[in-house]
Amino acid sequence: MLQETETTPRPLESPTDGTPGWLKLPGLAQLGPAFFTALRPTPLSQPHWIARNADVARLAGIDPQWLQSEEALVILSGSTVAEGTQPVATVYSGHQFGVWAGQLGDGRAILLGETRGGQEIQLKGSGRTPYSRMGDGRAVLRSSIREYLCSEAMHGLGIPTTRAMALIGSPDAVYREQPETxxxxxxxxxxxxxxxxxxxxxxxxxxxxxxxxxxxxxDRFYPECRSGEAFEGNAYAQLLHAVSERTAALLAQWQAVGFCHGVMNTDNMSILGLTIDYGPFQFLDAYVPGHICNHSDNRGRYAFDQQPSVAYWNLLCLAQALLPLIGKEETARAALESYPPAFAREFKLRMAAKMGLPSRAAESEAFVQVLQSLFDLMAQDAVDYTIFWRRLSHAANATGSEAPSAQFAPVRDLFLQRELADSWLDRYRELLAQHADPAACKAMLRVNPRFVLRNHLGEMAIRAASQGDFSLVNTLQDILTTPFDEHPGHDSLADFPPDWASHISISCSS
Known part of the structure; x- marks a missing residue:
């Protein structure tokens, strides 16, 4: 544990008579004082609800009605501590933008505890900790809205992620480039x-x-590593292998849906293969492979098309960290070997599903060629990524007497190079006929979302919320929970981004 200073929050006494039935000490904090500092969140003044998530409350084993209570408001805002609980901030280190940053830690996040549903509750923006360095430990409204909505949007898309149970605001001033709440x-x-x-x-x-x-x-999350025979029964090598497999699957899902994380530092990578730490993220509007969503990423280290290789680099850092336990460098390298083929396999399977093709088609050379030519054409014409796939889904499932060219006209219209688009669509229809699978084709509408959290939608919600109107936050939460549904009456939320959307700048500052 760090030595206390004048700015270090005063530690709480450890509970001696157990904790409430719905919240107990988180697993990491049970490992000993080297892993955390015990402290209280810093209260917000005049906390008020912005959004609540009954589904996440149920996941955590909490009665959703509790979220309607004053007790929930003061506990989840950090204004008070539940009786018998022990909030903690954990210490970690990491590489940031490829450079060793040394000790980091939960600089503005405090773990309240673990629920009976086996979920940890963490307050982000709950005040200074010993790991805040020069920060104030707070989060501003704009970044908090983006994280709240995007974590639920990712869950709606079926992508592993942290979740958000509540979003609470306050008039307290926080200073970034300008004063914010x-x-x-x-x-x-x-x-x-x-x-x-x-x-x-x-x-x-x-x-x-x-x-x-x-x-x-x-023991808690990968028990199969204890009984596995791979890597001569080395449980730590098996852990590295399992994390590599999960990470490969996660990155394949990000790339397939067009999600840019923006800050893939090693301290922002979950050991469980979850999407974590939503900062300057973005869902692609136009398909630009080298798109950089983080204004702070001057060299494009975390550009969209670099994400799979960055994840592998991060896994190499994890392997280096685990090497004292694994023992042999060749064993650690062997545990990582599955990442490239696992990512390639998962990505092709997801792209085949997006095209309405059965999984067996993903290994065909014809599929790979059609997919690559599509990416090339979409990049040349900067085609809207989400709208393309949704229109393709409707066209592939269209029935009636219309000629194929008429059915696919809405897809063709997305391209500037119409003749090249026609040529690609012909090849695609041939592939679709060759691997005819009505079920896979129909499933396209449950694979290619109509709604994603585009930057301009988040910005609209932020602007309204800054004026005290949280209705769009809640509307987007409802829609993004079921992003594959049509949601009549909300067509504008699935439309092309307005011109001003290209000028939105998102950085690490929040």
Missing amino acids: AAVVARVAPSFIRFGHFEHFSARGDEASLRKLADHVI
């Missing part, structure tokens, strides 16, 4: 352990704590 997101996950937690103890040469952490993760 504060907010807290109560986010939920089975665990918030990151690659950086392992890097921290490995970098310090604290093998005992590193082993304790790895054993906790294996």
Whole structure:
């Protein structure tokens, strides 16, 4: 545990008579004082509800009605601490933009505890911790709205993610580029352990704590690693392999749906393969492979098309951290070998599904060629990514007497190079006929969303919320929960982005 300073929050006494039935000490905090600092959140003044999520409350084993109570408001805003609980902030390290940053930690996030549903509740924006460095420990309204909505949007898309149970605002001033108001997101996950937690103890040469952490993760989340025979029964190598497989699957889902994370530092990578830490993220509007969504990313390290390779680089950092436990470098490398083929396999399967093709088609050379030529054409014409796939889904499922050219006209109209689009559509229809699978074709409408959280939608919700109108936040939450449905009456939320959307600038500042 860090030494206390004048700015370090005053630790709480550890509970001696147990904790309430719905909240207990989180697993990481049970490993010992080297892993955390106990402290109270810093209260917000005049906290008020912006949004609540009954579905996440149920996931956590909490009665959704509790979210209507004053008790929920003061606890989830950090204004009070539930009796018998022990909030903590955890320490970790990591690589940021490819450079070793040393010790980091929960600089503005505090774990309240773990619920009976096996979910941890963490307050983001709940005040300074010993790991805040020069920060104020707060989060502003705009970034909190984006995280709240996007975590639920990703869940609606079926992509592993942390969740959001509540969003709470306050008139308290927070200073970034200009004065803004504060907010807290109560986010939920089975665990918030990151690659950086392992890097921290490995970098310090604290093998005992590193082993304790790895054993906790294996026993709690990867028990199969204890009984597996791979890598000569080395459980730590099997853990690295399992995390690599989960990460490959996650990145394939990001790329398939057009999601840019924006800050893939090792301390923003979940050991459970979850999407975590929503900062300057973006869903693609136009398909631009090298799109950079983070204004702070001057060199494009985290550009959209770089994400799969960055994830692999991050896994190499995790492997280096685990090497004292794995023992042999060749064993660690072998545990990572599955990432490239696993990502390629998962990505092709997801793209085949987006095209309405059965999984067997994903391995055909014809499919790979058609997919690559599509990406090339979409990039040349900067075609809207989400609208293309949704229109393709409707066209492939259209029935009636219309000629194929008429059915696919809305797809063709998205391209500037119409003749090239016609040629590609001919090849696509041939592939569709060759692998005729009505079920896979029909499933396109449950694979290609109508709605994603585009930047301009988030910005519209933020602007309204800054004026005290939270209706669009709640509307978007409802729609993004079921993004494959048509949601009549909300066509504008699925339309092309307005011209001003291209001028939205999102950075790491929040």
